[in-house]
Amino acid sequence: MSGLSGGALLPATFEERGAIVAFTTPALSLARVRRDARQRLILMMPNFGGTEGAFIVPWNGVAEVTTMSVHDRALHEAIETTESVTPDQVRGCTLRIGQSGLAGPVVAEASRLALDSDRRKQIELHFLLVVALLNSLNVPSEELLTLKANQEAWRLKVKALLTQAGQRIGVEINDLQTRIAALARVLLPLGLSSGRQDDRLRGLLHGFADFRDTITEWSASEKSDLAPFARFAGMVADDTLKSADGLFGQLDAAMRDLASVVRDWNVQAKAVVGLAGKLCWLLDGWDFIFVFWDQVQNDPIEIQREAVGRIIRVLPLIPRNEIDRSSDALEQQQLLLQGRQIQSNQDWRRGRSDFDLVTRIEAAKARVLES
């Protein structure tokens, strides 16, 4: 791939775009992992060394092109060992390595809390799905609310009620339990629209409007060549938000008829899994961009420019085969910027950047994990 700007040069699919890896080495920050045509892992480093487009390196050759932090070496190894290439898989590695403390105590704490929260949410989601299924089949579930979830009595009651439910839709109890567990796993980052609190990716949607508005406003008052790029970032955020809203709408509609999803598993669950996967890919990386942008809101203008330059280079553009509708304004702006390089401002103050950047990236990583 020779560039990420311009429709023709966009990756075709999310898998081709790759999953963001939360490295802390500045040169690798928000690089992406994916498989190549021979199914081997490769790393795409956006704008590496100031070049246009992305620099592609075989996974086992990353250490030869840049010096990685110790945390990144561990994360690199973990991804290679587990062959992680989806946002969810990569997040698993990130949390596991993060909790060791190799990216600092704040990331360690945030990783531990995120892992705990994921475990808790998965149980909660599983319970919600059971109750939703029972309600949709008019199987009384009030009794479950009076029992403690970790008691044997509770497990037996759930099994009994699910057996009743299974009989009504013609699904064996074991299959029913497996399917609900599978749905809980798939929906964990997204949650249910009826859930008490926004889950990780559903909650991320709130950040889009804020990012779009603030960066567009910034571009309006910006005097440097970065202004049109910042405006473009706002448009991409808006476009992604619209796509995500549409996908969440479809997912929530499908999940409203949970009984059908569980019954017609091969057809309906496939659609749910597909939508959930697409949402995970679509929103991958935006959490970092929101934090990077938020981090510099009260900083001097030159730091903000540096951040905008960094954001533009890793902007998660929607792959061309994944767009259902096209935005004329976005395409026009993209054409306008095609071939134009972001001018990185000369900086005579050397030796400043790496320590500060690593600190900033680690802080961003912790905030992303906390959210």
Add this chain to the structure above:
Amino acid sequence: MTAPPSLNLFDLEYPLDQISEAKFREIALLLEEARDQPEVQTIMEQIRPQLKRVRPMRKPNLQRLFYLPFEDLLRAEPGGMDDGRIPRRAAQRAWEFVRTKNDASESRIYKVMETRLRALGAGDAPGQSVLARRMWPPAAILLDEAASNAVTNKAIRHELVGVDIELIEGVRQMVRLLSVGEEIQRLKQSLPPMPIRGLDISQMALIRQTVANGHDGKPDRAYAMLLAITVRMSAPAEFLRRIMQLNLDLPTPIKVTVFSRLGRTVLTAMDGQARALAAQTDQAFPARTDQAQRLVAELTAADQVLRDCDPTTRQQLIDLRSAAERACTALVEEASERVHSGLALGAAAPVADLVASETALTALRKCQTFARQVELESVVNQILSTIIRELKIKTIRLFEALPDAKPAERTSLERDLFRCVRMLELSGDPEEADRIRIEAMKIAL
């Protein structure tokens, strides 16, 4: 005494200094409309730091055009300092003087310009530039004459600066900048927006060419052009060092004089930085290290620029270097103390304490990059070597304790091991850190 109504803007639920930038821009424009009101002037003074940061689009007026060549040199404090800066009061007096003393034809021209300016959009820089270029030369001549005569003529002095005699030097400085206003404006439009962190070769060439073609053999003109750009730079001494190496078509003695004068502006700014650095004794190591790093880099550049300058300026530079060395030494000692007290902490210590010791260690590493320039290289290296040695000893003890540890202790020991790996990496030994990490991972994760 009750504050005037508008000053209550700071007592609102969302005071003026806490609202969004968009709202701030709107309010700044409204205040701008009423800027002649004394209480609005007070508010403008209070929000000036925010105005500088947000830089909202200003409604153009003739006074603003008049200020353009020297706007970056304005300071709120009165005169008296030989730093090339212009007190705001001097600028205000000069503008009032020009408005009052313009002859009939010039006054008519100002009226026409005011009408044309009102018709121009706020962002029409070329249109405003045409008007400004017409205004500056006659104003410079008028002020130059007045400033010369003010020395001996009490009446003119009173009209020009009132009782503030020290403002005359500010007026003279304005004359120098107004005289080359066109060149300054051209450079400002071609260079990156302020603060400029660095310039590429073509931008440096443009400055060189503009100065060489524009000084007409007069040191004041070269000085004014270079000064206007110097104060827009993040690293002004470094800019002077680089531009000094280029051919400005100035005879060497004049060049030395020009750069000595420019050096005074830079040294005064650095003196403020050194004082600010020395005054800090808190634990905010990242900010203090950044300040120290900038100061030392600027000192090194200033040293080269002012190599052949007058003895007074040289002495000022020597004093400044001593002050910077003292401030850096204090910083290194405090950071070292903080790291050593943090080394005893296990990974289970409060996150804030762990972060504090990492921050201090990173500060030491950053100090390492400029320690040589302030004679601290061996001190910093020694401190870091000691830290590395202590960490290595600690990891050996942790590895030894692991086989006999109970499961609960084991987790804690493993976390302590990774903490040592992290600290070793931050201390500057990433390869040893990674070797220990690999060993630790075999038995942990």
